[in-house]
Amino acid sequence: MNNKVALITGSSSGIGRTTALTFARNGFGVIINHLNDREQAEQVLKEVQNAGSQGLVIQADVSKSDEAKHMMDVAVEEFGHIDVLVNNAGITRDQLMVRLSDEDWLQVINTNLNGAFYCSRAAVKYMMKKRYGRIINISSVVGISGNAGQTNYAAAKSGLLGLTFSIAHEYGRRGINANAVAPGYIQSNMTAKLSPEQTEKIKSGIAVGRLGTSDDIAGVIAFLASPAADYINGQVIRVDGGLSGL
Numbered sequence: 001m002n003n004k005v006a007l008i009t010g011s012s013s014g015i016g017r018t019t020a021l022t023f024a025r026n027g028f029g030v031i032i033n034h035l036n037d038r039e040q041a042e043q044v045l046k047e048v049q050n051a052g053s054q055g056l057v058i059q060a061d062v063s064k065s066d067e068a069k070h071m072m073d074v075a076v077e078e079f080g081h082i083d084v085l086v087n088n089a090g091i092t093r094d095q096l097m098v099r100l101s102d103e104d105w106l107q108v109i110n111t112n113l114n115g116a117f118y119c120s121r122a123a124v125k126y127m128m129k130k131r132y133g134r135i136i137n138i139s140s141v142v143g144i145s146g147n148a149g150q151t152n153y154a155a156a157k158s159g160l161l162g163l164t165f166s167i168a169h170e171y172g173r174r175g176i177n178a179n180a181v182a183p184g185y186i187q188s189n190m191t192a193k194l195s196p197e198q199t200e201k202i203k204s205g206i207a208v209g210r211l212g213t214s215d216d217i218a219g220v221i222a223f224l225a226s227p228a229a230d231y232i233n234g235q236v237i238r239v240d241g242g243l244s245g246l
């Protein structure tokens, strides 16, 4: 995998951070994108360098088309190419639909879905030149089954699946594969918002009896970016420990 470069959006924390470190350990150059936590992103950069890889931090709001494009341009200026794009940046703004504001609907769609589109469109232009690319979209089990209180999030995560399948059809012949990972409940800032009672209830519905870790997800992302997955295209892989009810 040497000389390959991976850009992971929202990689100053959680699943994105662990994915950046996993790629670094696998010999990839790593581009760490963050929205507004430079300090944490610089810390991830140090760890990437300690793992013996080259890294670069780029601040960009993926929900802004021009910022997403600029990030890809800078990444290619610095590294010469982008081989792997992991669309990981995401937010939740949970609320029952009748109480959901236009703003919270739009913010979630803009970040979780439009952001992945802006980044993929910008990256594919460079990937086509090399006739090689791997796009990995971080969806959610909620994007497959829906969830009460998450109409915005579920709609965005379902949309990501349609985006993934369509990129796979449109660019498969040009050496670009697109796949999605659908995590269940993973320990991170996102699930830290749940109350202990909610967490216990969720755990009781997971066959393996625990929430997932960011390593559980990063390993699957790294697999999808590896030569072992070269013939996997347009798929969604659930990584949820055997979750029932969703």
Ligand code: NAD
Pocket (backbone or CB within 6 Å): 009, 010, 011, 012, 013, 014, 015, 016, 033, 034, 035, 036, 060, 061, 062, 063, 087, 088, 089, 090, 091, 111, 115, 138, 139, 140, 141, 182, 183, 184, 185, 186, 187, 188, 189, 190, 191
């Ligand atoms: P997290 O909050 O640690 O990570 C999300 C990252 O996205 C943060 O670093 C945040 O700063 C970044 N981000 C948010 N908006 C951004 C923007 N506009 N531009 C750039 N970066 C932005 O939580 P996480 O659990 O690591 O989430 C990572 C991904 O996994 C998300 O897409 C999330 O929806 C998905 N996911 C998480 C779980 C879970 O249980 N934790 C389950 C399913 C899917």
